[in-house]
Amino acid sequence: MTSGIDVEPLAEDALLLRFGATIDAALNAQVHAAAVRLRAHLPTVECTPAYASLLLRFDPAEWSRDDDEPPLRRVREAALALLEGAASVDEQPRSVDIPVLYGGPAGPDLAAVSAHSGLSIEEVITRHTAATYSVAMLGFAPGFPYLLGLDPALAMPRRADPRLSVPAGSVAIGGVQTGIYPEALPGGWQLIGRTPLRLFDVQAPSPSLLRPGDRVRFHAIDEAAFQRLIDTPGAVR
Known part of the structure; x- marks a missing residue:
């Protein structure tokens, strides 16, 4: 190596x-x-x-x-x-499942991603949830995961007019990557949905929900499931 x-x-x-x-x-x-x-x-x-x-x-x-x-x-x-000579990882990566409410107020840029890709909104969601992503690194803000594995058809440039505040838990696309905002932050990525899970909690023994090297899958949930989950401990605030 x-x-x-x-x-x-x-x-x-x-x-x-x-x-x-x-x-x-x-x-x-x-x-x-x-x-x-x-x-x-x-x-x-x-x-x-x-x-x-x-x-x-x-x-x-x-x-x-x-x-x-x-x-x-x-x-x-x-x-x-x-x-020297090391060529493989000595441990299996963790797998983490992330529930996401796609579209609507939770994903205001989903329609723009659909138009840019030439795919229906349903196909964008299907493709986004079909991939297995790897956490390439954490950065920009504590707990913000940069995820590799996005379907190339969903790649889209960042917004020309970044938002002053993106809600915590927002799932977004920026170029060839997808990511999740751990807190309410400024940002220019395309917002396609939102997870009720809390990505970073400084009071927790392991503050970041995701770690570099983790494998991540997204699955779609409806508004009712989102509301149930957001009222539980460990949800975004």
Whole structure:
């Protein structure tokens, strides 16, 4: 796996492993495989995956020795040695099911996605729920998942006029990706539905509902089911 990995020092306590420079599912899988392996063997090193890179954060004091070798070099050598020849993920990804109320006030851009794709609204929903997505990374806001696996027919540019506030739980399309807004936030993605699930809760033992590397499926629900779920603990607020 180490072939083609570029290592960039970012600070005295941070390294960036670059696996490439594109949004690609296979490349992203390499990043997650590396993160799983490094977490298992270097538990004191924090690993944060992105699309094509992996950030390593560590305590330099824990990696200091009596010789003059810098901690950055020690972590670099340890990480690359562990990744040498590693080609697969050492654990199975989690599967998470996300209920979604599509269209209407919950998905005000669904009709625009339908028109852009040349598909009926029903076919857009069918295709969006048929795919299995992978959480490529979390970013933009705590708990915001960037999901790869969108049917290419549903790809659509971001809005020319971003909204000042997008409701928490909004399921959206931005380019070739889909995502879910964890909180009420500004945003320019195309809103096609809304989930009652809470994506991020700072008080929870694991604040983010989704983790990088997870597999995600969406399923459509009606207004009555949405209202029942939104009144339960763990729903969006």
